[in-house]
Amino acid sequence: xxxxxxxxxxxxxFGEKWNTSFRHLFVEAGTLALxxxxxxxxxxxxxxxxxxxxxxxxxxxHIGALIADYAGLASHHxxxxxxxxxxxxxxxxxxxxVISVASxxxxxxxxxxxxxxxxxxxxxxxxxxxxxxxxxxxxxVGATFPGLYAMIxxxxxxxxxxxxxxxxxxxxxxxxxxxxxxxxxxQQEISIDTVLxxxxxADPLRLFDCxxxxxxxxxxxxxxxxxxxxxxxxxxxxxxxxQASDTITxxxxxxxxxxxxxxxxxQKAFAMARVNPQDIDLVEVHDCFTIAEICxxxxxxxxxxxxxxxxxxxxxxxxxxxxxxNTSGGLKACGHPVGATGIKxxxxxxxxxxxxxxxxxxxxxxxxxxxxxxxxxxTVAIHILGV
Amino acid sequence: MYGDGGRNDSQCSEERTMVxxxxxxxxxxxxxxxxxxIARVWGANPDDISGGLGVYSKSVPDLDEDTATIAVExxxxxxxxxxxxxxxxxxxxxxxxxxxxxVKPTACTVGExxxxxxxxxxxxxxxxxxxxxxxxxxxxxLVKSRMIQYGVAIGSDVAQxxxxxxxxxxAAAGGAxxxxxxxxxxxxxxxxxxxxxxxxxxxxxxxxDYPRHGGRFTGEPGYFRHIEGAVxxxxxxxxxxxxxxxYAVFHQPNAxxxxxxxxxxxxSAEQIKPGLVVPRLGNTYSGSSMIGLAATLDIAKPGDRIxxxxxxxxAGSDAFDIEVTDAIESHLFSRDAAPGVEKLLENPIYIxxxxxxxxxxxxVMQK
Numbered sequence: 001x002x003x004x005x006x007x008x009x010x011x012x013x014f015g016e017k018w019n020t021s022f023r024h025l026f027v028e029a030g031t032l033a034l035x036x037x038x039x040x041x042x043x044x045x046x047x048x049x050x051x052x053x054x055x056x057x058x059x060x061x062h063i064g065a066l067i068a069d070y071a072g073l074a075s076h077h078x079x080x081x082x083x084x085x086x087x088x089x090x091x092x093x094x095x096x097x098v099i100s101v102a103s104x105x106x107x108x109x110x111x112x113x114x115x116x117x118x119x120x121x122x123x124x125x126x127x128x129x130x131x132x133x134x135x136x137x138x139x140x141v142g143a144t145f146p147g148l149y150a151m152i153x154x155x156x157x158x159x160x161x162x163x164x165x166x167x168x169x170x171x172x173x174x175x176x177x178x179x180x181x182x183x184x185x186x187q188q189e190i191s192i193d194t195v196l197x198x199x200x201x202a203d204p205l206r207l208f209d210c211x212x213x214x215x216x217x218x219x220x221x222x223x224x225x226x227x228x229x230x231x232x233x234x235x236x237x238x239x240x241x242x243q244a245s246d247t248i249t250x251x252x253x254x255x256x257x258x259x260x261x262x263x264x265x266x267q268k269a270f271a272m273a274r275v276n277p278q279d280i281d282l283v284e285v286h287d288c289f290t291i292a293e294i295c296x297x298x299x300x301x302x303x304x305x306x307x308x309x310x311x312x313x314x315x316x317x318x319x320x321x322x323x324x325x326n327t328s329g330g331l332k333a334c335g336h337p338v339g340a341t342g343i344k345x346x347x348x349x350x351x352x353x354x355x356x357x358x359x360x361x362x363x364x365x366x367x368x369x370x371x372x373x374x375x376x377x378x379t380v381a382i383h384i385l386g387v
Numbered sequence: 388m389y390g391d392g393g394r395n396d397s398q399c400s401e402e403r404t405m406v407x408x409x410x411x412x413x414x415x416x417x418x419x420x421x422x423x424x425i426a427r428v429w430g431a432n433p434d435d436i437s438g439g440l441g442v443y444s445k446s447v448p449d450l451d452e453d454t455a456t457i458a459v460e461x462x463x464x465x466x467x468x469x470x471x472x473x474x475x476x477x478x479x480x481x482x483x484x485x486x487x488x489x490v491k492p493t494a495c496t497v498g499e500x501x502x503x504x505x506x507x508x509x510x511x512x513x514x515x516x517x518x519x520x521x522x523x524x525x526x527x528x529l530v531k532s533r534m535i536q537y538g539v540a541i542g543s544d545v546a547q548x549x550x551x552x553x554x555x556x557x558a559a560a561g562g563a564x565x566x567x568x569x570x571x572x573x574x575x576x577x578x579x580x581x582x583x584x585x586x587x588x589x590x591x592x593x594x595x596d597y598p599r600h601g602g603r604f605t606g607e608p609g610y611f612r613h614i615e616g617a618v619x620x621x622x623x624x625x626x627x628x629x630x631x632x633x634y635a636v637f638h639q640p641n642a643x644x645x646x647x648x649x650x651x652x653x654x655s656a657e658q659i660k661p662g663l664v665v666p667r668l669g670n671t672y673s674g675s676s677m678i679g680l681a682a683t684l685d686i687a688k689p690g691d692r693i694x695x696x697x698x699x700x701x702a703g704s705d706a707f708d709i710e711v712t713d714a715i716e717s718h719l720f721s722r723d724a725a726p727g728v729e730k731l732l733e734n735p736i737y738i739x740x741x742x743x744x745x746x747x748x749x750x751v752m753q754k
Contacts, residue, residue, distance in 0.1 A: 018604060018607075018608050019608075121601070121602060122602060199432060199435045200432070
């Protein structure tokens with residue numbers, strides 16, 4: 001198996017991008033990544049595109065070919081493949097690209113993610129997103145994602161010492177980081193009071209506990225490590241790529257407050273990269289809801305179960321803490337274009353490891369990690385990147 | 388100097404004919420429902436709704452009130468304030484989203500009711516919440532070209548909002564009528580500028596009972612883009628700026644939008660205060676900015692300069708540069724001959740959701 005490196009990365013700004021279509025979001029991110037890697041279109045061997053639900057959001061399927069076409073590569077006839085695992089689509093697209101390069105089948109591969117969510121009304125997008133859970137056992141009986149994550153939060157708060165304020169601190173921290181990220185959907189800082197006074201969505205989760213509906217796209221270019229310096233002076237090594245699955249329904253889980261798929265994928269990833277949690281300088285986790293970030297930092301092994309709230313309250317996960325979490329602003333503040341999120345996480349780590357993260361730069365960051373979740377934890381993709 | 392804001396100063400005096408508001412009148416139904424009462428029915432947090440919209444109550448029509456009766460009441464109030472011979476009215480335009488008939492003009496009903504028929508032209512306008520100001524512009528053109536002596540432009544609505552939709556908290560009833568003419572206006576319409584695009588932010592198709600909308604899409608690409616576009620165009624054409632005005636009125640679907648657009652454009656909270664009627668009244672759609680202007684004229688003094696920008700989804704905005712004249716305090720005009728906006732907002736009768744549903748025809752007795 002060959003070592004793989006990220007040689008370029010690009011990302012659109014995230015937000016309600018009413019003037020930008022699905023295809024143009026992708027073209028913008030892809031062009032930024034290619035320019036960053038100094039790679040020409042004809043050098044691309046393959047593309048993997050993470051996308052959850054273009055069929056329901058913009059009535060468009062067959063997006064692998066669409067995107068290759070609009071990237072100007074139709075005449076090159078490259079393989080272009082859509083990868084779907086709900087909100088983990090981006091993370092899996094990156095993993096497929098890494099595997100194809102590692103295997104020796106391809107050399108220069110684009111891994112991208114794109115989602116255009118604001119062409120439908122919010123009710124329709126909530127229902128589309130509910131397709132990430134089990135439609136027959138969960139969706140049909142009324143469970144929405146805020147509802148499912150609220151059950152996780154309720155269960156967690158019954159069993160572990162997590163306060164409402166600690167939960168709110170996740171959003172406060174992520175907005176602080178988002179305010180320092182020029183591509184973030186929300187670039188204003190908030191207070192704990194902002195979260196506590198916001199509308200109740202699904203008890204105990206309030207509006208500011210939830211990630212938003214977002215349009216956006218991100219793309220990275222991967223290549224064999226041995227060829228990386230042909231394209232860039234700052235290749236970012238892919239130290240580990242791991243993926244795990246679990247029951248699709250929340251109620252069938254061994255423990256609904258632990259994402260066993262995160263635990264399993266993290267163990268594989270740490271073994272593959274030959275590093276320990278203490279070696280990680282920063283991590284982008286899947287904070288679709290504030291409770292998800294608390295569970296993530298525990299399930300990844302950064303603290304014991306039940307200690308995530310305290311860790312957050314003490315500032316360990318803050319930008320200037322020992323383990324900065326979601327320096328991009330996370331899904332909460334940077335935004336959550338579902339299929340693009342996994343690639344945006346990689347994009348953020350690449351920025352940080354290159355020292356190009358501006359006001360949110362973690363000085364001397366050498367190893368970063370991403371955790372991308374599909375559904376309530378039925379799919380998890382974890383990557384460890386290093387310089 | 389009267390004319391087209393200085394654009395046509397070199398042209399002949401005939402083309403610089405002054406056009407202005409001869410008189411105006413408003414009607415608002417007596418009934419109100421509180422936002423918290425609507426929130427109670429739908430299980431929403433009333434503080435979130437009121438706080439988010441800045442609206443506390445909205446007007447509700449009586450069982451026998453509709454867009455036509457409101458338009459007639461507003462037109463009659465205008466004529467109470469000034470002796471305009473109805474026979475000299477050459478045009479009536481009624482702007483509304485809720486004309487009682489899909490085919491048969493409200494404007495004809497108004498014409499008959501105020502005695503202006505039959506030697507006149509009339510039509511109903513629809514441009515979401517700005518059809519009334521489009522009527523003012525039409526009258527300005529007809530008056531300036533001397534095709535008519537007086538024109539009446541009305542914005543009137545019994546606004547629709549689907550049960551539990553965000554619109555239901557604000558969709559209100561009311562209207563304002565403006566008589567436009569040449570001689571001794573109480574306020575000169577110095578200039579108007581419009582900004583219009585095909586933007587589907589809010590719509591209602593034939594046969595549908597309630598409008599639909601694109602949520603926040605009605606904000607930035609709708610309301611803000613178009614109002615800012617019209618205002619900047621007017622400033623560009625006239626060389627004016629916010630500091631040249633004593634008062635400003637913006638379309639008010641809620642209290643937040645007009646406050647925010649005023650701030651963006653450089654108008655102060657003081658300038659928009661007299662015309663900001665939405666917290667108690669709600670959004671009267673075609674009546675909204677026109678009632679706001681009426682509330683401002685109710686307290687304005689000769690020489691005051693008023694800025695107005697309407698907004699209609701679909702989408703467009705009409706901006707106006709207005710100057711109050713001495714005539715407003717002269718023997719020609721009697722503000723007190725008809726109730727002002729403040730008077731119409733006083734002493735409301737608060738009703739519950741059940742009565743509101745009956746008044747609005749939301750209870751279907753038999754199908």
